[in-house]
Amino acid sequence: MFVLVNLKTYPCDPVAVAEAVRDVNETTDARLAVAPQAAHLERVAETGAETWAQHVDPIEHGSNTGHTLAESVADAGAVGTLINHSEQRLKLADIDGSVRAAERAGLETVVCANNPAQIGAAAALEPDAVAVEPPELIGTGTPVSQADPDIVEDAVDAAESVDDDVAVLCGAGISTGDDVVAAGDLGSEGVLLASGVAKADDPTAALEDLVAPL
């Protein structure tokens, strides 16, 4: 299972969480990665944790003030990027442009979507993976795998029917190892989570709990 920890803009210490991700990754067959804010990418990557960006824009080098260039996040040490997170929604053409920009920079891609129909559309853009996240469950602590298992199974079916090379992750409310196992049982190859680790008093313990049953 792939466990991708998005730090959003939570007021955590990104380096401390990244060190926990790096250390717990050494203890498990699961793959752990962390997605800090763009401004923290370099410091996080220097810990040795697998580092992802939270977003890249559909741009090339040039006159794009305030945008995030895929090549720059790769230079900072990121190996992958989220695209179209529920909190950073893009138009379809821009999702396509961001996936192409990430590919150009050698970044792995996870395109997020709200529901199975959007997952099908996202899969058609040939990212490495898609992630289904019902927005109403994000940050609630109520796991999507328990509250809305059908959405995960339907997302897996939707992606498979378009391109079975595209892996499916799920996210929203995931915070325990049981949640991760339930996600896997529904066909998900990984989980995207945030508050369960970024807001934890002890991120290492939270990560250990997430991977314990794997």
Ligand SMILES: O=C[C@H](O)COP(=O)(O)O
């Ligand atoms: O990127 C992560 C997701 O939005 C899930 O957030 P959450 O784990 O706080 O529900």
